[in-house]
Amino acid sequence: xxINLKKLSAKQDLLAGGxxxxxxxxxxxxxxxxxxxxxxxxVCGCATGCMEVTTTLYPFTSWRTPFIHSAFENxxxxxxxxxxxxxxxxxxGRVPDREIGFIAFGGDGGTYDIGLQSLSGxxxxxxxxxxxxxxxEAYMNTGIQRSSAxxxxxxxTTAQAGSVKAGKDQNRKDLTAIVIAHNPAYVAQAxxxxxxxxxxxxxxxLKADGPSxxxxxAPCHRGWRCKPDTGIEIAQLAVETCFWPLFKWERPGRLTIxxxxxxKRPVAEWIKLQGRFKHxxxxxxxxxIDELQAEVDRKWNELLAMEAATQAAQxxxx
Amino acid sequence: MSKLISLTGNDAAxxxxxxxxxxxxxxxxxxxxxxxxxxxxxFVANGQVDTDMILVESEHSAMSxxxxxxxxxxxxxxxxxxxxxxxxxxxxxxxxxxxxxxxxPEVNRALSGPINIHCDHSDTMGARDAGWxxxxxxxxxxxxxxxxxxxxxxxxPDVLLPVMICYDGFIISHTNEPVAMLDDAVVAKFxxxxxxxxxxxxxxxxxxxxxxxxxxWYFEHKRQQIEAMRKAPAIIEAVGKEFGALSGRTYEFMEGxxxxxxxxxxxxxxxxxxxxxxxxxVVRESGIKAGxxxxxxxxxxxxxxxxxxxxxxxxxxxxxxxxxxxxxxxPLYHEVRSSLYGGTTxxxxxxxxxxxxxxxxxxxxxxxxxxxxxxxxxxxERDVEFIGLRDA
Numbered sequence: 001x002x003i004n005l006k007k008l009s010a011k012q013d014l015l016a017g018g019x020x021x022x023x024x025x026x027x028x029x030x031x032x033x034x035x036x037x038x039x040x041x042x043v044c045g046c047a048t049g050c051m052e053v054t055t056t057l058y059p060f061t062s063w064r065t066p067f068i069h070s071a072f073e074n075x076x077x078x079x080x081x082x083x084x085x086x087x088x089x090x091x092x093g094r095v096p097d098r099e100i101g102f103i104a105f106g107g108d109g110g111t112y113d114i115g116l117q118s119l120s121g122x123x124x125x126x127x128x129x130x131x132x133x134x135x136x137e138a139y140m141n142t143g144i145q146r147s148s149a150x151x152x153x154x155x156x157t158t159a160q161a162g163s164v165k166a167g168k169d170q171n172r173k174d175l176t177a178i179v180i181a182h183n184p185a186y187v188a189q190a191x192x193x194x195x196x197x198x199x200x201x202x203x204x205x206l207k208a209d210g211p212s213x214x215x216x217x218a219p220c221h222r223g224w225r226c227k228p229d230t231g232i233e234i235a236q237l238a239v240e241t242c243f244w245p246l247f248k249w250e251r252p253g254r255l256t257i258x259x260x261x262x263x264k265r266p267v268a269e270w271i272k273l274q275g276r277f278k279h280x281x282x283x284x285x286x287x288x289i290d291e292l293q294a295e296v297d298r299k300w301n302e303l304l305a306m307e308a309a310t311q312a313a314q315x316x317x318x
Numbered sequence: 319m320s321k322l323i324s325l326t327g328n329d330a331a332x333x334x335x336x337x338x339x340x341x342x343x344x345x346x347x348x349x350x351x352x353x354x355x356x357x358x359x360x361f362v363a364n365g366q367v368d369t370d371m372i373l374v375e376s377e378h379s380a381m382s383x384x385x386x387x388x389x390x391x392x393x394x395x396x397x398x399x400x401x402x403x404x405x406x407x408x409x410x411x412x413x414x415x416x417x418x419x420x421x422x423p424e425v426n427r428a429l430s431g432p433i434n435i436h437c438d439h440s441d442t443m444g445a446r447d448a449g450w451x452x453x454x455x456x457x458x459x460x461x462x463x464x465x466x467x468x469x470x471x472x473x474x475p476d477v478l479l480p481v482m483i484c485y486d487g488f489i490i491s492h493t494n495e496p497v498a499m500l501d502d503a504v505v506a507k508f509x510x511x512x513x514x515x516x517x518x519x520x521x522x523x524x525x526x527x528x529x530x531x532x533x534x535w536y537f538e539h540k541r542q543q544i545e546a547m548r549k550a551p552a553i554i555e556a557v558g559k560e561f562g563a564l565s566g567r568t569y570e571f572m573e574g575x576x577x578x579x580x581x582x583x584x585x586x587x588x589x590x591x592x593x594x595x596x597x598x599x600v601v602r603e604s605g606i607k608a609g610x611x612x613x614x615x616x617x618x619x620x621x622x623x624x625x626x627x628x629x630x631x632x633x634x635x636x637x638x639x640x641x642x643x644x645x646x647x648x649p650l651y652h653e654v655r656s657s658l659y660g661g662t663t664x665x666x667x668x669x670x671x672x673x674x675x676x677x678x679x680x681x682x683x684x685x686x687x688x689x690x691x692x693x694x695x696x697x698x699e700r701d702v703e704f705i706g707l708r709d710a
Contacts, residue, residue, distance in 0.1 A: 041521035041522075042521075043390075043518050043519065043521065045386070052530070053530045056526050056528070056529035056530050057529070057530050057532070058529040058530060058531045058532070058534075058535050059535065061526035061529060063524065063526050064524060065521070065524050066518040066519070066520065066521055066524040066525055066526075066527075067518075067524070067525075067526045067527065068385075068386060068389050068518055068526075068527040068528055069527070069528035069529070070382055070385050070386070070409065070412050070416070070527075070528050071382065071408055071409060071412060073378070074378060074379060074382035074409070077374065077378070077379035077382035077383050077386070078382045078383065078385055078386040079386055080372060080374075080379075080383050080386065081342065081344065081372065081382065081383035081384060081385060081386025081387035081388075081389075081390065081394070082386040082387065082389065082390040082518055082519075083386075084342050084370045084372050084383070084386075084387055084392075085341060085342050085370075085386070085387040085388075085390035085391060085392035085394070085518075085519065086390060086519055087370060088341040088342055088368075088369070088370040088392055089341060089390070089391060089392055089519060091368075092341070092368065094391075095391070095519045100519070100521060117375055117376060117379070118375075118376075118378075118379050118382065120375065121374055121375035121376070121379055124375070125372065125373065125374075
C-alpha cells in the first residue's frame with residue numbers, strides 16, 4: 001500500500017494548529033503524520049509530557065479525535081481500557097459496528113522508563129492498538145533530564161558535562177528490541193523526515209491483528225541544543241548514520257530494514273549538529289564518540305544479521 | 319423473591335457485581351480481595367455475566383485501565399486492598415476528578431509496613447481525600463446490597479463520582495454468612511443501563527478527557543467536584559430508600575442501636591458494629607445507658623446528621639481502626655469531634671484492631687464503662703486509649 005501524499009494533503013489535519021509546542025518541535029509532526037495515515041476513525045491517548053500539555057490547554061484542545069490523558073506512566077494501560085470497552089460495547093451493540101483504531105502516544109520518559117511496565121502489560125495482553133513513542137531522548141517537558149533513551153555522552157540537566165563528567169555514562173536502552181521480545185503483531189522504527197515510510201508503517205500497524213508499536217525519533221531542539229529549523233534534517237541524519245535504523249518487524253518474526261543508506265555516514269556527523277554533544281570535541285572525551293560509533297555499528301550489524309536470518313527462515317517456511 | 323444463601327463477603331460482592339452487569343472489569347490480585355475476582359472470573363468463564371476482564375500487571379494499571387474504560391462509556395469496576403490501593407493512589411484522584419463512576423470493592427487490610435494481610439482501615443482512610451465516595455459495610459449482606467447501590471449512586475448525573483465499597487478483610491471477606499439475594503432481573507432493573515453523556519467511543523463527537531488545567535480553571539473544576547460530593551448525600555439516601563422498597567432492607571446514612579435514650583455512645587465503622595451491639599446489651603444490664611452509632615458513609619461525611627444523632631449523648635467514644643501519626647485519635651475521631659464542635663460533649667478516642675487484632679464484646683463493654691466513668695469524673699479530653707495492646 002503506497003501512501004499518496006497528494007491525497008493525504010487534502011485530508012483534514014486531526015491535530016489542529018494553535019497548540020503550544022515550541023516552534024520547530026517535531027512531536028506534533030509525528031502526531032499529524034500518524035493521524036493523517038489512519039484509514040478509520042481513531043481514539044487517541046497520550047502520556048503526560050510535551051505533546052499532552054501543549055495540545056490540551058483547557059479550555060482548548062488540538063485534538064479533532066476523541067482523546068484521553070490520565071497520567072504519565074500509563075498511556076498503554078489507559079488505552080487498553082478504552083480498547084477493551086470498545087470490544088465489549090461493540091459486541092453488545094452499544095456502539096456502532098465499525099472499525100475504530102486506537103493510538104496511545106508517549107514520550108521516551110513515559111515509554112522507556114516510567115511507563116515500561118504498562119507498555120509491557122498491554123503488549124502481553126494483546127490489545128489491538130498502536131503505541132507510538134515520540135522519542136526525543138530525554139525528559140524534555142520537565143527540563144531536559146536524562147532518560148534511558150538518552151544516548152551515551154549526551155549532556156542533560158541531570159547528567160551534565162563538567163570537569164569530571166561527560167554527560168550520560170551509559171548507552172541508551174534498546175526499547176524496540178524489548179518490544180519485539182513480546183512477539184506483538186507489528187513493530188517498527190520511523191522518523192518524521194520520511195513521512196511515506198512512517199505513514200505506511202502506521203497503516204500497517206493499525207491493520208495488524210494485535211498490539212503494535214512504532215518508535216519514532218523526534219528531535220527536540222531545546223534539549224538537543226540545535227537550531228529550531230534543523231529537527232527534520234537531524235532526524236534524517238540519524239537514519240543516514242544508522243544511529244536510528246528504519247525497519248519493521250512482523251509477527252511471527254520477519255524483520256525488514258525499510259531504508260538502507262547508500263553510504264553509512266559516521267555518527268560524528270550527526271553529533272556535530274547538536275550542542276548536547278559539544279563537550280565530546282574535547283580531546284579527553286573523544287573516546288566517547290568512538291564508543292558511540294561502536295555501539296551504532298554493533299546494533300546495525302545485528303539488525304542486518306537479523307534481517308537476513310528472519311527473511312531466510314520465512315522464505316524456507318513460506 | 320429473596321433467596322437466603324450462605325456467602326462470604328467476597329462472594330456476595332461478586333454476585334452483586336455479576337447482577338449489575340458491568341461491561342469491563344480490571345483485575346489484579348491482592349489478599350484479601352482475591353476471591354472476589356476468582357468468583358467473578360468463574361461467572362465470566364461460565365457465561366453468567368458478559369464482562370470483558372482486563373487482567374492487568376499492577377493495580378496502577380488496573381485503575382488506569384478502569385479510567386480508560388469508563389471514559390470510553392463502559393460500566394467498569396475493579397477491586398483491591400491495602401498496598402494495591404496504595405499503588406493506585408495517583409489514579410484514585412484522577413478517576414474522581416475525571417468524574418468517572420467506577421465502582422470498587424475495597425477489602426480493608428492494614429497498609430504495610432510491617433507487611434500484614436489482616437484487617438484495619440488504614441488503607442481507605444489514607445484515601446479519604448481522593449474524592450471517592452466511601453461506604454462501609456458491617457457484613458456480607460451489606461457488602462452485597464452496597465455494591466448494587468454503588469452503581470446507582472456513582473452513575474447518578476448529579477454525582478458522577480467513583481464509589482469505594484469498604485468491607486473488613488477476612489472478617490467479612492472470608493466469613494460465610496446468610497445473604498438474601500435479589501433476583502437477577504430485579505437487580506438489572508434497579509441498576510439500569512449506563513448511558514454517559516460524553517464518551518470517548520463517540521468518534522463523531524470527539525471529546526478531550528484529562529486536559530491540562532492551569533490556575534485559570536483548576537480551582538473551578540475542584541469546586542465542581544466539591545459540589546458533586548455535596549449532592550451525594552441526598553442521592554445515597556434516595557438510592558438506599560429505593561433499595562429498601564425493593565428488598566425490605568432500607569439503607570440510611572447511619573444506623574443507631576438503642577440510641578433513643580442513649581447517654582454513652584460509641585461511634586464505629588464496619589464489622590465491629592456487630593460486636594458493639596452485643597456490648598451495648600451487656601452494659602445496659604448494668605445500668606449504663608449505652609448506644610451505638612454506626613456510620614455507613616465516611617465520605618461524604620454526614621456532619622449535621624452526626625451532630626443531631628449525638629445531641630443527647632453525655633459522652634461520645636470513637637472507635638478507630640487506623641491511626642493518624644502525630645495526633646491523638648484516628649480519622650473517624652477527628653471527623654466526629656469536628657461534627658460536635660461548639661458543644662460541650664466530651665469526645666474520647668479509642669484505637670483498636672490494627673493489623674487484624676481481634677476485638678471482643680468484653681473489650682467494647684469495658685470501653686463503655688470507661689466512657690461512663692470519664693463522664694462522671696468530668697473528663698473533657700485525654701490521649702487515645704489503645705484496646706487490646708500489650709504493655710511492652
